[in-house]
Amino acid sequence: MSIPSASLTHPLLDGLNPQQREAVVHHGSPLLIVAGAGSGKTRVLTHRIAYLLAERDTRPQEILAITFTNKAAKEMRERVDRLIGPRSASMWVMTFHSACVRILRREASRLGFPSGFSIYDQADSQRLMAMVCREMDLDPKRYPPRSFSAQVSNFKNELIDYETAADRASTHMERTLAEAYRNYQQRLTEAGAMDFDDLIMLTVTLLQIFPDVAEHYRRRWRHVLVDEYQDTNHAQYTLIRELVGTPELRTADGDLVREGSAGIAPAELCVVGDADQSIYAFRGATIRNILEFERDYPNARTILLEQNYRSTQTILTAANAVISRNENRKPKNLWSDQGAGSKIVGYVADDEHDEAMFVAQEVDRLADEEGVTPGQVAVFYRTNAASRVFEETFIRTGLPYKVVGGVRFYERKEVRDLLAYLRVLANPGDVVSLRRILNVPKRGIGDRAEAMMEAFAARERVPFVEALRRADEAPGMATRSVNAIKEFVALLDDLVAKAGDTPPSILAQEVLVRTGYRAELENSEDPQDEGRLENLDELISVASEFEEASPEGTLVEFLEQVSLVADADQIPEADGGQGVVTLMTLHTAKGLEFPVVFLTAMEDGVFPHMRSMGEPKELEEERRLAYVGITRAERRLYLSRAAVRSSWGAPSFNPASRFVAEIPSELVDWRSDPRKNAWTAATARRDPSRTAPAKRAGGRQIPSLKPGDRVTHDQYGLGTVVSVDGDKAKIDFGSGGAKTLVLAYAPLEKL
DNA sequence: GACGTTACCGTTTTT
DNA sequence: CGGTAACGTC
Numbered sequence: 001m002s003i004p005s006a007s008l009t010h011p012l013l014d015g016l017n018p019q020q021r022e023a024v025v026h027h028g029s030p031l032l033i034v035a036g037a038g039s040g041k042t043r044v045l046t047h048r049i050a051y052l053l054a055e056r057d058t059r060p061q062e063i064l065a066i067t068f069t070n071k072a073a074k075e076m077r078e079r080v081d082r083l084i085g086p087r088s089a090s091m092w093v094m095t096f097h098s099a100c101v102r103i104l105r106r107e108a109s110r111l112g113f114p115s116g117f118s119i120y121d122q123a124d125s126q127r128l129m130a131m132v133c134r135e136m137d138l139d140p141k142r143y144p145p146r147s148f149s150a151q152v153s154n155f156k157n158e159l160i161d162y163e164t165a166a167d168r169a170s171t172h173m174e175r176t177l178a179e180a181y182r183n184y185q186q187r188l189t190e191a192g193a194m195d196f197d198d199l200i201m202l203t204v205t206l207l208q209i210f211p212d213v214a215e216h217y218r219r220r221w222r223h224v225l226v227d228e229y230q231d232t233n234h235a236q237y238t239l240i241r242e243l244v245g246t247p248e249l250r251t252a253d254g255d256l257v258r259e260g261s262a263g264i265a266p267a268e269l270c271v272v273g274d275a276d277q278s279i280y281a282f283r284g285a286t287i288r289n290i291l292e293f294e295r296d297y298p299n300a301r302t303i304l305l306e307q308n309y310r311s312t313q314t315i316l317t318a319a320n321a322v323i324s325r326n327e328n329r330k331p332k333n334l335w336s337d338q339g340a341g342s343k344i345v346g347y348v349a350d351d352e353h354d355e356a357m358f359v360a361q362e363v364d365r366l367a368d369e370e371g372v373t374p375g376q377v378a379v380f381y382r383t384n385a386a387s388r389v390f391e392e393t394f395i396r397t398g399l400p401y402k403v404v405g406g407v408r409f410y411e412r413k414e415v416r417d418l419l420a421y422l423r424v425l426a427n428p429g430d431v432v433s434l435r436r437i438l439n440v441p442k443r444g445i446g447d448r449a450e451a452m453m454e455a456f457a458a459r460e461r462v463p464f465v466e467a468l469r470r471a472d473e474a475p476g477m478a479t480r481s482v483n484a485i486k487e488f489v490a491l492l493d494d495l496v497a498k499a500g501d502t503p504p505s506i507l508a509q510e511v512l513v514r515t516g517y518r519a520e521l522e523n524s525e526d527p528q529d530e531g532r533l534e535n536l537d538e539l540i541s542v543a544s545e546f547e548e549a550s551p552e553g554t555l556v557e558f559l560e561q562v563s564l565v566a567d568a569d570q571i572p573e574a575d576g577g578q579g580v581v582t583l584m585t586l587h588t589a590k591g592l593e594f595p596v597v598f599l600t601a602m603e604d605g606v607f608p609h610m611r612s613m614g615e616p617k618e619l620e621e622e623r624r625l626a627y628v629g630i631t632r633a634e635r636r637l638y639l640s641r642a643a644v645r646s647s648w649g650a651p652s653f654n655p656a657s658r659f660v661a662e663i664p665s666e667l668v669d670w671r672s673d674p675r676k677n678a679w680t681a682a683t684a685r686r687d688p689s690r691t692a693p694a695k696r697a698g699g700r701q702i703p704s705l706k707p708g709d710r711v712t713h714d715q716y717g718l719g720t721v722v723s724v725d726g727d728k729a730k731i732d733f734g735s736g737g738a739k740t741l742v743l744a745y746a747p748l749e750k751l
Numbered sequence: 752g753a754c755g756t757t758a759c760c761g762t763t764t765t766t
Numbered sequence: 767c768g769g770t771a772a773c774g775t776c
Binding site: 068069095096097121122196197199200231279280282283382383384385405439442444445446447448449478480481564565566567568585586587588607609610611612621622625647648 | 752753761762763764765766
C-alpha cells in the first residue's frame with residue numbers, strides 16, 4: 001500500500017502533483033495509470049523508473065519498458081538518464097516488436113527458425129499471400145489476397161493459429177481462408193521469415209511452450225512498464241501476462257487456470273494509458289485491456305491523472321465536450337490552470353485550395369503578430385492523400401514544411417529491391433525476397449523460367465534456391481535461361497561469401513555494382529532514375545550511420561532496424577531554430593504537442609470517414625481520433641473545412657463534421673459564415689470552372705524561368721529552379737532529385 | 752522474354 | 767487522378 005502522498009518528499013518527486021507522486025512511488029501491486037491527454041504521463045513513467053533505480057534497489061537490467069514507437073523508447077531512455085545519470089544501457093526500453101525480435105533471435109532455433117530470420121512487413125506478407133492464393137488457384141475476385149492477408153493478421157493478433165482457424169471454419173470461405181493461412185504460414189517457415197504479427201505471436205508461443213525460456217525472462221524482469229496500454233491487442237496483452245508471470249491465466253472461455261511460474265514472484269506491472277485515445281482498433285487493439293485491467297489483475301491500483309499541463313481551458317473544454325458523446329466510457333474530466341486562452345478559430349473554405357491557403361496565411365499572420373515560428377505549427381488531416389494540397393500551397397507561398405509519413409522511403413521500389421538483396425544475403429532461404437530480385441535488374445530470367453523453377457522445386461521437394469542451383473536438371477528449360485540462372489546463383493554465392501565480414505554499407509555498394517543495378521540507373525534515359533539513385537545512396541548512408549552507431553552491428557541487425565521503423569520515428573526534433581511546419585495524419589500525431597494546431601477537412605465523410613459513419617463503434621473511434629487531434633494543441637486550435645472538395649475526380653459537397661457541432665459554439669470564433677457552403681455549393685454547380693481550374697491543354701506556354709522560381713512538373717511534381725541555361729533549366733524536385741530539363745518540351749508550369 | 756498498352760482498382764488510419 | 771496488374775504484341 002502506498003503512503004499518503006502528502007508526506008512524500010524526494011528530489012525525484014519535486015514538481016509532481018499528488019497523483020503523479022503516488023504513481024511514481026506505488027509498489028506492491030499492479031498499477032494502472034489512467035493518464036488523460038497532456039497529464040504528464042511520460043514524466044511519471046520516467047520518474048517512476050528513475051525512482052525504482054534510485055530508491056527501490058532495482059537494477060537497470062531488471063526493468064523492461066515497452067512503447068509503441070522507437071521515438072518514444074528513445075525519449076524515455078534519454079529522460080531517465082537525464083534524471084539519474086547514464087544507467088539505462090542494460091535496461092530494455094523498446095517497442096513491442098523490437099523486444100520480441102530480440103527474444104526471438106536468441107531462441108529462434110527452438111521454433112525452427114534461423115536466428116537471422118527475415119522480417120516481412122505488410123507489403124511482403126501480401127506478396128507472399130498473393131503467391132499462395134495463385135498456387136491454390138483462387139479467383140482473386142472472389143478471394144482477394146489483400147483481404148486474406150488482413151484476416152490472417154487479425155487471426156494472429158488474436159493468437160489463433162491455422163489449425164484453430166480451420167476448426168472454427170464453418171463456411172466454404174472460412175475453410176478456404178484457413179487453408180490459405182496454413183499454406184502461407186508454411187511458406188513463411190520455409191523461407192525462415194516472420195511477419196509483423198508473428199513477432200508477437202511467436203514470442204507468446206515460445207514463452208508458453210518452453211517453461212525454461214519463460215522462467216529466464218521472468219527472473220530477469222522484476223518491473224514491466226507498458227506505455228499506451230490502450231493500444232495493445234490481445235497478443236500483446238497475453239505477452240505482457242506471460243512476461244509478468246501472473247499466477248493465474250484466463251483461457252479463451254473465461255476459465256481461470258493455474259499457471260506454473262516456477263516459484264518466481266510476479267514482476268511488478270505498471271501500465272499507462274487512456275481509453276479515450278485508443279485509435280488503433282483497426283489493427284486489433286482492444287480497449288478492453290485497459291477497461292478490464294482491474295479484473296485481469298485483481299488487486300490492481302488505479303490512479304487517475306486529470307490535470308492537463310499542455311492546453312488552455314478552452315481547448316480542453318472542447319475536447320471534453322466531444323469525447324463525452326461516446327457511450328460506455330469511464331468519465332474523466334481534464335482541467336487546466338492555464339486560463340481560457342484564445343478562442344478556437346473556425347474557417348469554412350471555398351475548396352481545399354482555399355483551405356490550404358488559409359492555413360498558410362494564418363501561419364504568416366501568427367508569425368508577424370505573435371512571433372509564432374513555423375516549427376510551432378502542425379497541420380493534421382485524416383488521410384495521407386490530403387497532404388498534397390498543403391504541400392503545393394506551402395511550396396508556392398514559400399512556407400517551410402515537412403510531411404511525416406505518407407509515401408515512405410522504405411516503400412520505394414528501388415529501396416525495397418536493394419533491401420531484398422541484403423535480406424537474401426542474410427537469409428538465403430528468404431524466397432519472397434529472392435524471387436523479387438531474381439530478374440532485377442533484367443537478366444533474362446522471365447516469368448516462364450521462374451514458374452518452371454517453382455514447379456521443379458515443388459516436385460523435387462527442395463527449397464527454391466536449391467532448385468535454382470540445379471536448374472539444368474529441370475526438364476524443358478531453355479539453355480539461355482539455365483545459363484542466366486547459373487550466373488545469378490554464382491553471383492549470389494560470391495556475395496554470400498562476403499556477407500559475413502563485410503559491413504552492410506559496403507555490401508550494399510557491392511550489390512549495386514555487381515548486379516549492374518547502379519549502372520542501369522546511371523545509364524537510364526528516364527530522369528526519375530536519378531532520384532532513385534539518390535534514394536539508394538540514402539539507404540547506403542543509413543547503413544553507414546548504423547555502422548557508426550553500432551560498430552559490432554551485423555547485417556541481420558541492420559535489416560531489423562530498418563524493418564521496424566515507424567512513421568512517428570521520423571518526426572523532426574525541435575532544433576531551436578525557426579523550424580518547419582509539420583504535416584501529418586491524426587494517427588501519427590498521437591503523443592505529440594504543438595503550440596498551434598490546424599485540424600483540417602472537418603467534414604462528415606472525410607472526418608469522420610465515410611466508411612466509419614455506419615458503424616457506431618467505428619464512429620466512436622473516429623471521435624477519439626478527434627479528441628486526440630484537439631488535445632495536441634497547446635495554445636491555439638483551428639478547425640477548417642471546405643465547402644467543395646474534389647476528391648478523385650468529381651467534386652463533393654460535404655456537410656460540416658459532426659465533431660465540430662459537438663464543440664460548444666461559444667468557444668469557436670468563425671472567420672467566415674459557417675452557412676456559406678450552401679451558397680458556394682450552388683455557385684459551384686452553376687459554374688464548375690470556379691472549382692475546377694482550367695486544366696492545361698496541349699498548348700502550354702514555354703515558361704520563362706529564373707533561379708528560385710517554383711514550378712510543377714507533370715511527372716515529378718513540385719520543384720525549385722536552381723539555374724537556367726538558355727533553353728534548359730536545372731530544377732530541384734526535392735526527394736525526386738534535381739533534373740536538367742528542356743523548357744520547350746518539359747511538361748512544366750510556373751507557379 | 753521484354754516492352755508497351757490497357758483495364759481496373761481503390762483511398763482510412765499502421766507497428 | 768494515379769498507380770499497379772494483367773494482358774497482348776513485337
